[in-house]
Amino acid sequence: TRLIVDLSGCHPTKKPHPASLCNALNDALGGRLAVSAVSTTRSGNLILHASAPACSAQALAAHRSLVWSTISPLLGITDLAEPPMYPADPWHKVVFHRVPLMQPGALPSDRDFIREVAKRNQLPGTQYRIGNVRFLLERDKAPREEVTVRVDFIEQEDARRFLRDGIFLFGSHCRATRYKPRS
Template sequence: HNGHVWSTISPLLGVTDTAEPPMYPADPWHKVVFHRVPIMQPGVLPSDRDFVREVAKRNQLPGTQYRIGNVRFLLERNKVPREEVTVRVDFIEQEDARRFLRDGIFLFGSHCRATRYMPR
């Protein structure tokens, strides 16, 4: 599999070296959706960095910047959220995901329900 990937991207990168670099599949992320997450300023979403800080501060999750792989605000097309939003968080550690699925999460002063992410 690596050979096919490398033969495809090496010309695009202008690489002439024939040695293939090692490639490893990404670690699986454990995706959780948090519902009814309050927005502190109507119509303005927090940055991913501020969101991760809030998760760490309110939920005793040390080293959060290394434990959350991705944050995605799930929005309807062309609709600006006014008071609350749904957020998908990809956790690196399965135990973190399980904890929040079991207990929910505190974000921006509210307890938010959590469900497992199911792609459409």
């Protein structure tokens, strides 16, 4: 199981090796709980992989103050209160088609894309409701004016809304479909 540490409201000044974070957390937890790995999402959030079966994301979340006081100095973050932490539920993946680019071939950053979703679609707290953004590009294609984007929503209701209504992005209405992984 995984615990997300939502760092969207800050900018770490250090990027420690995952093993350093993992070892520091395991030392701080004192053997009561254990973290197998630490990874980073494209949007910059941390994912703490709990060592199953002895540990769960919920058990780690119960020690959120200890988790934050352990990792914040390693990340070089000294001025931020404890950020949101939540167990990683299954993502609700939606694909948006024909998303226009401001300049052909110039993809927006994940943060800019998330801001655009919030701005055009009245989705408050968007940075806490979107897990990942992935631009689905074909290899060896010339720069495009439109792209397809997969967005992983944390809340199923957000995914359902956009599947039903589509989404407004960069001045256009874009069609939405449920993501189907390639087999």
